Amino acid sequence: MSSTADTATGSVPAPTDGRDDPGRLWTVDEHLADILAKVRPLEPIELQLPEAQGCVLVEDVTVPAALPPFDNSSMDGYAVRTADVEGATEEFPAVLTVIGDVAAGSGTPPAVGPGEAARIMTGAPLPPGAEAVVPVEWTDGGAGAGPAAAMAAHSAVPERSGGEVRIHRPVAARAHVRARGSDACTGELALAAGTVLGPAQIGLLAAIGRATVLVRPRPRVVVMSTGSELVQPGEELAPGRIHDSNSFVLSACARDAGAIAYRVGAVDDDAATLRATLEDQLIRADAVVTSGGVSVGAYDVVKETLSGLAGEEGSVAFRGLAMQPGKPQGFGRIGPDRVPLFALPGNPVSCYVSFELFVRPALRALMGLEPVDRTPVRAVCADAVTSSPEGRRQFLRARYEAGDGTVSLVGGAGSHLVKALAQANALVVVPEAATALEAGTEVDVIPLG
Ligand SMILES: Nc1nc2c(c(=O)[nH]1)N[C@H]1C(S)=C(S)[C@@H](COP(=O)(O)OP(=O)(O)OC[C@H]3O[C@@H](n4cnc5c(N)ncnc54)[C@H](O)[C@@H]3O)O[C@H]1N2
Numbered sequence: 506m507s508s509t510a511d512t513a514t515g516s517v518p519a520p521t522d523g524r525d526d527p528g529r530l531w532t533v534d535e536h537l538a539d540i541l542a543k544v545r546p547l548e549p550i551e552l553q554l555p556e557a558q559g560c561v562l563v564e565d566v567t568v569p570a571a572l573p574p575f576d577n578s579s580m581d582g583y584a585v586r587t588a589d590v591e592g593a594t595e596e597f598p599a600v601l602t603v604i605g606d607v608a609a610g611s612g613t614p615p616a617v618g619p620g621e622a623a624r625i626m627t628g629a630p631l632p633p634g635a636e637a638v639v640p641v642e643w644t645d646g647g648a649g650a651g652p653a654a655a656m657a658a659h660s661a662v663p664e665r666s667g668g669e670v671r672i673h674r675p676v677a678a679r680a681h682v683r684a685r686g687s688d689a690c691t692g693e694l695a696l697a698a699g700t701v702l703g704p705a706q707i708g709l710l711a712a713i714g715r716a717t718v719l720v721r722p723r724p725r726v727v728v729m730s731t732g733s734e735l736v737q738p739g740e741e742l743a744p745g746r747i748h749d750s751n752s753f754v755l756s757a758c759a760r761d762a763g764a765i766a767y768r769v770g771a772v773d774d775d776a777a778t779l780r781a782t783l784e785d786q787l788i789r790a791d792a793v794v795t796s797g798g799v800s801v802g803a804y805d806v807v808k809e810t811l812s813g814l815a816g817e818e819g820s821v822a823f824r825g826l827a828m829q830p831g832k833p834q835g836f837g838r839i840g841p842d843r844v845p846l847f848a849l850p851g852n853p854v855s856c857y858v859s860f861e862l863f864v865r866p867a868l869r870a871l872m873g874l875e876p877v878d879r880t881p882v883r884a885v886c887a888d889a890v891t892s893s894p895e896g897r898r899q900f901l902r903a904r905y906e907a908g909d910g911t912v913s914l915v916g917g918a919g920s921h922l923v924k925a926l927a928q929a930n931a932l933v934v935v936p937e938a939a940t941a942l943e944a945g946t947e948v949d950v951i952p953l954g
């Protein structure tokens with residue numbers, strides 16, 4: 506049997522006066538809206554083309570000069586006057602005098618007069634007097650022995666840039682000629698402001714001679730995990746210690762979102778160390794993401810330290826969200842430049858899901874990219890959801906098959922299950938109102954990656 510769950514991304518009641526109640530759970534949408542309301546796109550900067558890839562252009566770029574800049578050949582062959590090759594056949598070829606070679610890059614090609622041809626390479630300028638290009642395959646290539654398959658290399662047979670060539674077919678005027686300006690005309694709009702610069706756009710900018718462009722830069726994201734139990738991968742684990750995976754996941758997520766990630770190793774659960782590290786790092790940060798230390802334990806130093814910020818230091822609000830995983834969250838802006846700071850929960854899956862739902866959209870907003878969040882798709886969930894916390898939106902790890910529109914769950918709901926997370930390619934959204942779902946229910950699915 507199939508039923509339909511409420512869409513999880515639908516409208517949510519606006520926050521009421523209960524907003525300041527510290528016990529109130531914020532909805533996912535309220536928290537995201539609060540973040541997006543406080544994040545402004547970064548100021549544009551002029552970047553070299555390779556650095557501008559993936560960035561949003563903030564200027565209209567016009568074509569400064571015609572592209573191609575001159576008439577040029579689209580084939581390796583012979584530049585000819587059309588009247589000279591009229592009616593030519595293999596049996597009765599037009600025999601022309603070869604006056605020289607025109608290679609790509611040639612600045613002053615020789616003029617082609619009546620009864621003459623110039624051997625021309627792809628991309629080389631059409632010589633004065635020539636009206637069309639005959640591909641070498643339609644000639645004897647100057648060898649006098651039937652149709653040529655290719656030109657003789659100049660290094661091997663230099664005399665072929667002279668002598669005679671037999672042309673086996675006629676050509677129409679402008680045949681195999683790429684006209685000046687046939688790609689883009691002077692003054693034409695090459696790329697409009699708002700364009701995201703992918704490989705082809707970077708290529709166009711280079712082709713029209715632009716070395717730099719004005720774009721919104723990639724945000725520099727400082728990623729810091731906290732916890733005295735954390736040991737860096739590659740190091741031996743002592744009793745009670747675990748490897749720091751969150752700082753790696755978050756850095757990878759940040760890069761994936763288009764940002765530049767600076768991964769700071771794990772910081773001990775010590776307020777002074779955390780403060781000092783943040784102060785040091787703030788100089789190179791457009792955003793800061795921390796993991797751990799935000800719940801209700803005796804060593805939850807992130808919450809302890811950051812909820813005490815005041816004045817010039819900025820402020821970070823800690824709140825519970827009506828979601829699972831990812832209930833405890835901190836968000837605020839710190840330092841004189843009010844750099845956005847995301848204090849994510851330490852449980853690895855909570856941390857990852859929180860990044861996807863809140864940090865990724867913020868980073869995209871900093872870059873001026875739209876849409877900021879991933880668009881959910883609807884799919885039929887092959888598995889039953891046996892339990893989901895009432896009043897909380899649950900995000901379950903899953904494999905989504907776009908082909909047949911189905912999704913199946915991977916692993917359980919536990920927020921420590923990193924292996925299952927690594928097998929997932931999507932999150933299934935179980936709405937707040939649902940405490941269970943039957944197999945066959947249509948659900949919202951957030952594709953990942
Ligand atoms: N009494 C309560 N306890 C907890 C609650 C609660 O409401 N009441 N909430 C739980 C939820 S939900 C979450 S999520 C976590 C959040 O805890 P913290 O953000 O304070 O994170 P930690 O305590 O530092 O760590 C939690 C867990 O994750 C592991 N961890 C932390 N950092 C890393 C890292 N960089 N790499 C890998 N694993 C990491 C850590 O060892 C812990 O196992 O609080 C619940 N508790």
Ligand code: MOO
Nearest residue numbers: 830831832855920
């Ligand atoms: O809500 Mo916590 O983030 O489940 O594990």
